[in-house]
Amino acid sequence: MFGLIARRILWAIPVMFIVASATFLLVRIVPGGPFDEDKSLPPEVLQNIKAKYHLDRPVHEQYFFYMDRLAHGDLGISYKYVHRTVNDILANALPVSIELGFAGLLIAICVGIPLGCLAAVRRATTVDYLCMFLTTAGISVPGFVVGALLIFVFGIWLRILPVALWESPRHVLLPALTLAAGPTAYLARLTRASVLEVMEKDWVRTARSKGLSAQATIIKHVLRNSLMPVVTVLGPLTAILITGSFIVEYMYAIPGMGRFFITAVTNRDYDLIMGTTLVFALLLIIANTLVDLAYTVLDPKVRIEG
């Protein structure tokens, strides 16, 4: 296990290097720069600003300058939010997204997996059809529609939950539900398909024929073996959820990291684009490593060398 972790850490270095280099090049290829605004600045003023941010240097010099800073853990400075470092911006925003993301993930796991099991066990019954209707709706209805409905029903109509903002634990509920809607439906469908497949296995039939109750068979034998594909998708899903959703954060005015994935690009805030991309890549690597470790716990057949 420790070998796996060590190997993943070593692999992460070239992966992050490639991600950083590719992102650096791509953001500079895109037309438009960070200082192309509504009102054009005089060339001499623009020159001063570019010199301040070292953007007056050749691209290869900018690249080495950035990589040097990156090697020291410095993600650079924002061109849009003057005086603020990318480290500072992400340090403020990431914890908020993590909090919201974990709340959404918790809902998705706690609702999605049992719902999928229920649908599989009650296959071709009204319960199954209802579950599948809900999951199809969850996957196909966009987040902004789900959010709008939740805001209207609970915030404006019933007035029992806050419409938006990020002030107290009550403010987490609606955005977490909005964020969880899609992943819950996805996990439910995946669990259902997986449980149905496992239920057809010979050893499940054997367990039942030996007199094990249906409930015990499902919990002890079927569920554990069905979770492999679910755990596989949980890795990237976790990375996606905890780095923030642009739609949900935008809609509920939550000061998370999700909005920067879009606004940093539209502002051509080069270092911030790099920062968000690298953080996402890093979290993805960590989440996938955890998934690999989870395999060994769930399936004794899986052994990781090292």
Place this chain on the structure above:
Amino acid sequence: MNLGAEPPSIDSVQATDNISFDVIINLMAGLTQYRSDLSCSPCCAESWDIEDSGKRYVFHLRKNIAWSDGKTLTAHDFEFAWKRLLDPKVGAPYAFFLYDIVGAHEYNTGKLKDANQLGIKVLDDYTLEVRLKKPAAYFIYLTAFSPTVPQRKDVVERYGALWTEPEHIVTNGPFLLKDWQHEYKIELVANPNYFEGKPHLDRIKMFMIPEQSTAFALYQNNELDYIDNRSFPTSDVESLKGSSEYRNFPLLRNYCIGFNIEKKPFDNFKVRRAISMAIDRSVFPRILRRNEKPSDSWIPPALAGYKKSSGQGFDPPKAQALLAEAGYPQGKGFPQVTVLFPAREDAKLVMEAIQDELKRNLNIHIELVSQEWKVYRQALLRDPPPMFRDSWGADYPDAETFMNIFMEGNGNNHTRWHSKRYDQIVQAAEAELDGKKRAALYAQADAFLCREETPIVPTFLASQNLLIKPWVTGISCNPLDIQFLKDVSLNSASTQTTTLDFKSSIARLMTHKQLATSSQTLRSVR
């Protein structure tokens, strides 16, 4: 209230946008301040003398103004802030606003190294002298503009980039910065020692809610006391007009169609004039529905220099005749023309309306091309297309801010048009200290620009739409679109119920589909 987005900077020398100015102007007090009629009234300067035919300004500061840490405000604080604005190492975007000062351009471009040679001099602790290269009648307005508010040298030097954070910042305005949760909320509290008296409001929460529908829902739930264009979708304005909470007023922001006069067929002024005459500008408020004011002159009506007759007006027969004179009778032989506009829903509606007007009135077809904002801006800078959509918002309430764009060498003129005659008129207006004569000169320049040469076709003025709860009084409706909050108060006698119609709430919330075009929505606060 809702700012709509994070202020990019509340360091006055770095700020360039209205969101930042909304915060700065409530934290800091400049030499002068705007009255409701947009004239300048004393603020930190209790009086000023204009000497040497308008080339020397001497400001006499009040002696009773304290910074939030108790120290007394002096002329040195203005001297420091202005020299910092011009320091090339600081890279201040709005440094050029002070280029009229002796040595300012040279210092900002590194040709002059010694800041002491600038025309900014402290005569004593309470007297500031500013010397200009040439008379500039609009200069006084710059002293009420956010980038020229004072700064404390010791604070800026001690805390560096972090000097604007709540734990470090030192201010002299009506409010104090209590808290700043980045990308979420700024909290101001009343400054009990403000020299004009403590403001009525004890506390102001400025949220940064980017999504209009969300802000509107919060207003409906009484969680915001007033909202503006940043906070409710265009589709709502019509249904809100009957509400007693609704206010509307035109802004000093003019939208226009620009022509690259180096590209055919717009190298011919008759074509440009024909197009200007063929557009019925009354269509814009009907399609945009934010109470826009149709405009065919470049100077807005609120400013001295505006004349109703400066523009072309709507005259299809004359437009057709002009087009025929230019060699395109009934639009025949008119080349394929590409019109560039930013990929925003409102810009698309406007351009489609213009496309329709030109087809109907001149029988010419224009091709519409939209581009993402930054790509569009770069295209205008590098190689402007034959026809494009453009706009300009006033930095200060004077016709100069609109007219100097079209002087030779100005980077905001994307038409490639310039004229010695135009430059002479505007330069004469800049130097003229007599208000009436100045206004007449600007009117002359405006007519030359919009009626004779027509490198641009002004279309409409943007307007501000406000919803104000009945218990809020004193919100200023100024066309500069800056929120001065020192005179705002809450009337506790009013009941906290809203008179708005909630019927369309669900439809409004469903407009979250606008999230897909989020970048434009974010930018629409400008």
